[in-house]
Amino acid sequence: MDLLGMLDSIWKVLAVGLLLGAGLPALFGLGLRLLGTVPAEGSSGAPVVASGFSRAFGYVCFGLCAAIALFGIVVIVFGNQLFGGH
Amino acid sequence: MEELIILLLVIVTALAFDFTNGFHDTANAMATSIATGALKPRVAVALSAVLNLVGAFLSIEVAKTVGSGIVDLDHAQGEQLMLIVFAGLIGGIIWNLLTWLLGLPSSSSHALFGGLIGAALIWGLVAGQSGVLWGGIIAKIILPALLSPVIAAIVAGVATWLVYRIARGVPEKTENRGFRWGQIGSASLVSLAHGTNDAQKTMGVIFLALIANGTLSSSSDMPLWVKVACALAIALGTYLGGWRIIRTLGKGLVEITPPQGMAAETSSAAIILTSSHLGLPLSTTHVATGSILGTGLGKRGAEVRWGVAGRMVAAWVITLPAAGLVGAACWGVGHVIGGLGGALVLFGILVALSAWIYLRSRRAPVSSENVNAEWDEPAATPAAPVSA
Numbered sequence: 001m002d003l004l005g006m007l008d009s010i011w012k013v014l015a016v017g018l019l020l021g022a023g024l025p026a027l028f029g030l031g032l033r034l035l036g037t038v039p040a041e042g043s044s045g046a047p048v049v050a051s052g053f054s055r056a057f058g059y060v061c062f063g064l065c066a067a068i069a070l071f072g073i074v075v076i077v078f079g080n081q082l083f084g085g086h
Numbered sequence: 087m088e089e090l091i092i093l094l095l096v097i098v099t100a101l102a103f104d105f106t107n108g109f110h111d112t113a114n115a116m117a118t119s120i121a122t123g124a125l126k127p128r129v130a131v132a133l134s135a136v137l138n139l140v141g142a143f144l145s146i147e148v149a150k151t152v153g154s155g156i157v158d159l160d161h162a163q164g165e166q167l168m169l170i171v172f173a174g175l176i177g178g179i180i181w182n183l184l185t186w187l188l189g190l191p192s193s194s195s196h197a198l199f200g201g202l203i204g205a206a207l208i209w210g211l212v213a214g215q216s217g218v219l220w221g222g223i224i225a226k227i228i229l230p231a232l233l234s235p236v237i238a239a240i241v242a243g244v245a246t247w248l249v250y251r252i253a254r255g256v257p258e259k260t261e262n263r264g265f266r267w268g269q270i271g272s273a274s275l276v277s278l279a280h281g282t283n284d285a286q287k288t289m290g291v292i293f294l295a296l297i298a299n300g301t302l303s304s305s306s307d308m309p310l311w312v313k314v315a316c317a318l319a320i321a322l323g324t325y326l327g328g329w330r331i332i333r334t335l336g337k338g339l340v341e342i343t344p345p346q347g348m349a350a351e352t353s354s355a356a357i358i359l360t361s362s363h364l365g366l367p368l369s370t371t372h373v374a375t376g377s378i379l380g381t382g383l384g385k386r387g388a389e390v391r392w393g394v395a396g397r398m399v400a401a402w403v404i405t406l407p408a409a410g411l412v413g414a415a416c417w418g419v420g421h422v423i424g425g426l427g428g429a430l431v432l433f434g435i436l437v438a439l440s441a442w443i444y445l446r447s448r449r450a451p452v453s454s455e456n457v458n459a460e461w462d463e464p465a466a467t468p469a470a471p472v473s474a
Contacts, residue, residue: 003225006229006366009344009361009364010233011238011365012307012360013357014237014363015241016240016356016360017237018241018244020360021241021242021354021357022349023355025245025353026249026350026354028249028265028268028427029253029256029345030253031251032256033253035264054196066182069271069272072279072355072356072359073278075359075363076141076144086373
């Protein structure tokens, strides 16, 4: 692989790495936050259950995480056929 | 008959290398999960073993040519080729065992390539050929080795920083419990990816040995028994655990929390999968270690033991030459003695060295029981906080 081709691959790895590698945990964290019980400001600290809306979005986040992970498995199994890798 | 015995010795040695590859790399996927308690040690290695087994069978396109672009073995025939393979494997195994003894994660791929390069180099000198492709070594081994930990550290660092910002306000118990589940998922993905990538190496080596023996030609299909044997060998090795290395990665480098663990393994998985499909060979070990380091950098107040990191990098730098030296020396011994006698002597040396290393390891054993014990070294001063 020539140098230019390698540099091209490197930035792609970095880009996809950031997108999925950083994106997925961030998405997961978002899901946890939307799902989470957070004491209201100034209250006695008793946990307040997040609104139904919030929780729904939280589960959507987790669903997306699972979908991305499954996508990862599909790439492992069928990647060469899908992306014409070598 | 003599050739058959030599072939059998080489195949056994290849599977032994695959086995060491297994336990060397368990840490890459599972060290973070074991360190945070997301998985119990024995469960973690069992899970990783099963996924490696599955992954090894999933590798549809098996690389029949190991070391292509790195060594030029076109002019090596029969016994000479077999000896290069044998010597290369021994170089790889010895380096894997030594680094395991020292608890240092290091690339099994580099160990194997180093051994093959050393053997091919010596063969080339003797046979008047150029056995080694230096350009390929720089492009396919050295450059990726320099880049992968950096890329991994960046990705994992960003991931960790993002996670801590986004999950602000989530109570710690929820955070830890939730991210422990995330850890299991991401670590599983890494194990699967590892199985598909790494078992292939040994399949390619055995294929090369079969070509040398005249049993197969380069256009033959990969025999099923080779696939099965390599898949089983790497899975068994994975199950054994490589606890010394797990301990270093899980406890010695950075004190890891569940969010960091998930960030590290997800980052590793993403990078490994992307790079393997772009044909850019990155070592799983370099990526995994870089990721763990990155999570230490991405979290405020996290401590990174730079001394441990330094030792790892030193090991990585000398992997190629060290394994190469062993490979070259073994080739020399085998060539001088010649034939079956040479092969038996080499095998004997391998067994003796392995036994010695194993006995040394028993002086300070690490197992599933003490893998999470406190690391005694003084930690470096906390890494500078990443600017918000």
